[in-house]
Amino acid sequence: MLNRLLALAGKEFIQIRRDKRTLAMMIVLPLLWLVLFGYAFSFDVKEVKVVVIDNSGSPTGALVAKAFREYDRSRVVTLADSSEAGIRAAMYRGDVQMGIIIPPGYAETESSPPMKVILDGSDLFAAQTGTRMIQKALEPVQDEVKAQMQAKAKADLAGRIAEQFQKVKGALLAQVPAPVMAQLGGKLAALQPPADALAFTPPAVPQLVPQVETLYNPDLKSANVMIPGLLGLVVMFMAILMTVLGIVREREHGTLEQLVVTPITPFELMLGKLIPPFVIAAMDFALVYLLGIDLFNLTFAGNFPLFVGLSMLLLFTTLGLGLLLSTVAQNQQQAMQLAMFTIFPQILVSGLIFPLISLPKWVQYIAYLLPFTHYVPIARGMFIKGQGLDQLLVPSLVLAFYAVAALVLASVRFRKRLA
Amino acid sequence: MNAAIRFINVSRSYGAVQAVSGVDLEVNPGEMIGLVGPDGSGKTTLARLAAGVLAPSAGRVEPESRGRVGYLTGRGSLYVELTVWENIRFFGRIYGMSRAKAAAEGQRLLEWIGLWPFKNRLSGQLSGGMRQKLALACAIVHRPPVLILDEPTTAVDPVARADFWDLLHGQAKEGRAVMVTTPYMDEAEHCDRVGLLHRGRLLAIDRAPSLIERLPWRMALLTPAPGAGPGPGRMAVIKVAGELRGQRWIQPKGAGVRVALEPGASMTPPVGYELTPVSASLEDAYVWLSGAAEEVRAG
Numbered sequence: 118m119l120n121r122l123l124a125l126a127g128k129e130f131i132q133i134r135r136d137k138r139t140l141a142m143m144i145v146l147p148l149l150w151l152v153l154f155g156y157a158f159s160f161d162v163k164e165v166k167v168v169v170i171d172n173s174g175s176p177t178g179a180l181v182a183k184a185f186r187e188y189d190r191s192r193v194v195t196l197a198d199s200s201e202a203g204i205r206a207a208m209y210r211g212d213v214q215m216g217i218i219i220p221p222g223y224a225e226t227e228s229s230p231p232m233k234v235i236l237d238g239s240d241l242f243a244a245q246t247g248t249r250m251i252q253k254a255l256e257p258v259q260d261e262v263k264a265q266m267q268a269k270a271k272a273d274l275a276g277r278i279a280e281q282f283q284k285v286k287g288a289l290l291a292q293v294p295a296p297v298m299a300q301l302g303g304k305l306a307a308l309q310p311p312a313d314a315l316a317f318t319p320p321a322v323p324q325l326v327p328q329v330e331t332l333y334n335p336d337l338k339s340a341n342v343m344i345p346g347l348l349g350l351v352v353m354f355m356a357i358l359m360t361v362l363g364i365v366r367e368r369e370h371g372t373l374e375q376l377v378v379t380p381i382t383p384f385e386l387m388l389g390k391l392i393p394p395f396v397i398a399a400m401d402f403a404l405v406y407l408l409g410i411d412l413f414n415l416t417f418a419g420n421f422p423l424f425v426g427l428s429m430l431l432l433f434t435t436l437g438l439g440l441l442l443s444t445v446a447q448n449q450q451q452a453m454q455l456a457m458f459t460i461f462p463q464i465l466v467s468g469l470i471f472p473l474i475s476l477p478k479w480v481q482y483i484a485y486l487l488p489f490t491h492y493v494p495i496a497r498g499m500f501i502k503g504q505g506l507d508q509l510l511v512p513s514l515v516l517a518f519y520a521v522a523a524l525v526l527a528s529v530r531f532r533k534r535l536a
Numbered sequence: 537m538n539a540a541i542r543f544i545n546v547s548r549s550y551g552a553v554q555a556v557s558g559v560d561l562e563v564n565p566g567e568m569i570g571l572v573g574p575d576g577s578g579k580t581t582l583a584r585l586a587a588g589v590l591a592p593s594a595g596r597v598e599p600e601s602r603g604r605v606g607y608l609t610g611r612g613s614l615y616v617e618l619t620v621w622e623n624i625r626f627f628g629r630i631y632g633m634s635r636a637k638a639a640a641e642g643q644r645l646l647e648w649i650g651l652w653p654f655k656n657r658l659s660g661q662l663s664g665g666m667r668q669k670l671a672l673a674c675a676i677v678h679r680p681p682v683l684i685l686d687e688p689t690t691a692v693d694p695v696a697r698a699d700f701w702d703l704l705h706g707q708a709k710e711g712r713a714v715m716v717t718t719p720y721m722d723e724a725e726h727c728d729r730v731g732l733l734h735r736g737r738l739l740a741i742d743r744a745p746s747l748i749e750r751l752p753w754r755m756a757l758l759t760p761a762p763g764a765g766p767g768p769g770r771m772a773v774i775k776v777a778g779e780l781r782g783q784r785w786i787q788p789k790g791a792g793v794r795v796a797l798e799p800g801a802s803m804t805p806p807v808g809y810e811l812t813p814v815s816a817s818l819e820d821a822y823v824w825l826s827g828a829a830e831e832v833r834a835g
Binding site for chain 1: 634
């Protein structure tokens with residue numbers, strides 16, 4: 118039994134080694150996807166084209182304007198027409214994604230008008246980044262703004278005290294006879310207290326800007342969220358394609374008939390046919406894992422052996438699916454099409470790219486029927502958050518069920534198809 | 537003598553299509569049987585039933601064939617991405633031989649068919665004749681008592697074809713029961729017994745001379761009489777042959793036309809022609825038998 122199994126699996130590897138197209142697919146495709154999902158599938162906007170118009174004439178306004186201009190994700194654009202209409206026109210042309218107008222008298226009094234921000238909603242991700250950056254850009258200057266406002270409040274108070282003092286002093290001095298006045302003159306001047314001696318602390322400006330802490334993925338990098346799911350995608354794609362092509366090619370060439378004549382049992386044949394896809398999928402998993410971690414500076418937070426084990430469930434499910442498809446496909450072209458048809462819906466609705474919640478209800482129900490949908494939370498949870506089996510029990514059980522069901526169903530149908 | 541393979545009233549259908557119906561057939565050890573018939577006559581289905589690739593819809597094929605037949609088809613039974621040497625060792629091991637035994641037996645067979653010098657060539661790069669020799673070697677690497685060949689020489693040139701048939705005869709002499717299907721009548725005549733297949737039925741199975749003897753017709757060749765002048769054209773000869781009294785079928789051959797004549801028909805040629813008796817062939821017997829079968833079908 119082992120001899121036959123080894124002979125069959127060995128033959129498969131020779132065939133794969135001699136087939137340049139398959140070899141290329143095994144190595145190039147995971148790399149291509151790694152780059153695509155790591156870099157291109159990035160919704161992070163590095164820079165937003167910003168116009169800042171400061172009409173305030175106040176030091177606070179100037180400080181805020183400077184903060185926006187100097188924020189490292191702003192790409193400052195200057196417009197000939199620095200009015201709100203000018204911003205709207207520039208946004209219409211696509212020259213500007215975000216406009217900031219600081220109104221006259223900004224932050225001078227409680228009733229001064231607020232700052233106005235205009236965003237280009239047609240540029241979805243830039244607009245979202247713009248919203249987030251308002252807060253971020255103001256963070257470094259907020260202490261300065263606060264100090265400025267407090268200093269101003271203090272100066273105002275000192276001025277008012279001096280004014281009041283002068284008034285009281287004048288009224289008092291008017292009643293004093295001239296000879297006494299001459300004596301008092303010098304002493305009185307020394308009576309006015311300096312503002313500093315008042316021990317006055319201006320009211321604290323409340324911390325309006327919250328301190329935001331993003332857990333698990335502080336820089337909100339999409340690679341962190343994409344690469345774990347990509348591991349499953351690569352495993353699925355390779356396993357299903359290698360399985361179905363390996364069997365259908367033999368059927369097409371007539372060699373499957375030859376094997377059926379030999380004493381090899383359907384179980385041995387199935388096993389021998391599944392070992393190479395298993396090994397290749399595992400190799401590609403390792404390739405994407407190691408390169409992904411290296412290229413995108415990821416760290417795996419969870420229990421790695423458990424992650425490998427749960428990924429294996431997805432692999433077994435997919436091997437079963439591949440075996441099932443191989444009993445249906447007549448030739449390699451059909452096999453290819455069926456494999457694509459099985460994989461692509463899973464990519465789209467699994468939550469890997471688009472959040473599941475954002476899909477229509479009925480699509481969500483379909484999504485939950487697909488194995489990959491249950492792998493994405495496992496991969497992300499373990500990779501980024503370091504979740505364990507307690508948190509991932511449900512998707513793990515679903516995947517385990519699928520793995521057993523797919524393999525049993527496939528082996529039954531595979532035997533029937535051979536007989 | 538115990539038959540090496542026996543069909544007992546075997547039928548097989550694919551959905552609504554009846555590919556083989558009611559076939560009884562025995563192949564004895566050391567005997568080579570040829571099954572002949574046009575495309576769609578059920579040859580391949582019979583071969584697959586004999587090899588155990590297909591199960592009969594009705595009837596029985598005895599004994600259980602798994603592991604004790606060598607099976608080879610003209611459609612390709614080899615892995616084209618593997619070398620000659622890899623192919624034969626693979627089949628040896630799949631049949632349960634150890635690595636060493638498969639290698640030893642493989643080398644012996646490759647030397648026997650003369651492919652040892654080409655052992656490192658990819659089998660996809662072999663000529664049709666060489667490829668089928670290798671396929672034969674792979675099919676008998678485990679020394680099976682039965683050898684089933686389905687149109688093995690379809691893509692093989694005539695010289696290599698004769699070579700291949702010599703190898704097959706050798707197999708029968710070694711005591712194997714050999715069953716081979718072919719669309720070529722002249723190839724079938726090499727076999728110990730020939731089975732004629734028509735629309736999934738085995739019309740007759742016998743030694744080729746016996747089958748030919750059954751033909752009630754007399755075969756003759758109609759040719760223009762030699763003489764001065766250009767003589768009648770080809771179309772004219774065919775037309776004259778078609779108008780011969782008692783003619784059952786005609787077949788243009790060279791400058792003349794082969795004619796099958798009813799037993800009582802006159803052998804006197806029309807003016808300007810010659811009618812020479814010729815010996816009947818297996819093909820003639822097949823035409824007669826299948827025609828008779830059609831008449832039975834038509835009722």
